[in-house]
Amino acid sequence: MKPIDIEKMIDDRPNDGIFRVHADIFRNEDLCELELKHIFEGNWVFVGLECQVAKPDDFFTTYIGRQPVIVARDSGGKINAFLNACRHRGAMVCQAAAGTRKHFVCPYHGWAYDSGGRNVSIPALAEGAYPPAFAKEDHNLRPVARFGNYRGFLFASLNADVLPLEDHLGEARTFIDLVVDQGEDGLEIVPGTVNYTFNANWKLQIENSADSYHFVPTHLSYIQLLGQRKTAEAAQRPSYLSNFREVDARRGSFTFAHGHNVLWGANDNPESRPLYRDIESVKRRVGEMKTKWMFYTRNLLIFPNLQLLENASLQIRVNRPLGAGKTEITTYCIAPKGESREARTLRIRQYEEFFNPSGLATPDDTVIFESCHAGQQSDLVDWQQGYMRGLGAGDPAISPEAVELGVTPVASISSSAGICDETLFHGPLREWRARLTRALGGAPT
């Protein structure tokens, strides 16, 4: 691998009104290798939800970067995460996506582990003529270095040298709370797995969700279709009408420490949301202000792999790089437990229509990511210019919305929709640069 100068990947001179990003960060395989090692496998990533392991011995399998892991609740009720790799010769001890098991028995030579990852059996151990040193080894499935649970959102890190989870999430927690608190009894996943890939860099997805500039041109066919529904027989099928269309709607963003950000938009038609049916009880529980925010469009990024998106309905979208030019997406439709069947069905239809890879919005994004990835191979087009909208608006002061929510982000912008700010992308990129610089032994900037 030839050395990569991370500092040279981002031309970050806000005082000169410059922020440019080198196309290599989207196309260079060596860089992607570094990202996998130091960002995805070297710090906190989202792995799943507590409700996926509701009962003792429930488990699900997933990946942290390239490494297969099992998240399981042990027989005593504690949730753990460990590498899905047998200590004997490395076979995966579990192939299933999810289930309930007291034991994980390795298919190769039969070593067995309990739901807490502890080794409980090595077949023919006594007859094995093992040397004394063998008994001194730890035979348990290897636990992740750090595991944390913030209000049902499970995170893990393969590197022990990380901030406590609560500090890593920081004030971005406010926006997780706005989701968790929608139901009196918390959240659940609506059954039905949706996985897809696209042939482009993972950062295109996390930037796209913070990008209000693309909405009208990219999703024009969807917007037109929604407009026609207003008039046609469509009344019979309530559907989300994006407030992104209303140029006057108030809109803004928060940049939090550690790479997290939020794009938000005021919502003039809260009645289109499934939660509207319970709005009075939500208000009683969390108050007027928080309720209003629950109905706003909010795209939250918890750097690097979790997006919590609420517009048409509520989505968890998890990204995982498979290479510089290939990304795997896993999505979950989440909902307040115990909502009415009518609200649930509306939520599901809105979710499928907007977010699915068969939907009317998401495919226009993912197909364009692929077109970006092809274009980004151009050597003569190295510096990307898509990071400067809003940079001339002056100091990003604390917005009234930050005051309202009681948060003190790194930056908060609030404006009319027309500005379509791009400075929101800077936070994740600066975190990206800081982490890689630190990992490669340079001084963090």
Add this chain to the structure above:
Amino acid sequence: MTGDEAHRIAAELLYREALFLDERRWDEWLALYDAHPEFWVPAWRTDDTPTADTSTEVSLLYIASHLELAERIARVRSGKSAASSSLPRTAHIVSNVLAEMEGDAIVARSVITTQIFNIPRREQHIAITRCEHRLAAVGDGWRIKRKKMLLLNDYIPTMMDFYTI
């Protein structure tokens, strides 16, 4: 009606649907459908169990009206959807057709493998589905009342739509 007759009707309709999709004859394709159709691709609950209830579970695609099918066609024709503007070339290969009468309806089970060639990317993939068509007699012909497509390889390359499945 005899089983042979039901099979002949079903197979011909399924082949015709495949042809219309592959030749992008969208209006003729839509005309094969009943006025109140259901077009459904369940998702998978677990590795072995597909979703079964569209009102409480997420589907990969669920369309329950003629209007929404027509909207999909309008979206393709609009020229304003990046996902729909460089349409893939497809071949829907219909096989293993078994048809039975269920009351007044013909229920046809089949395996449909769609070969999809993405022109700008010069790449191909396949969508493997086990299908169930429910056909209703309308006037002197048969229309598709319900089409359920169980997608076996639900690790979707970028996108899917009514013409890729």
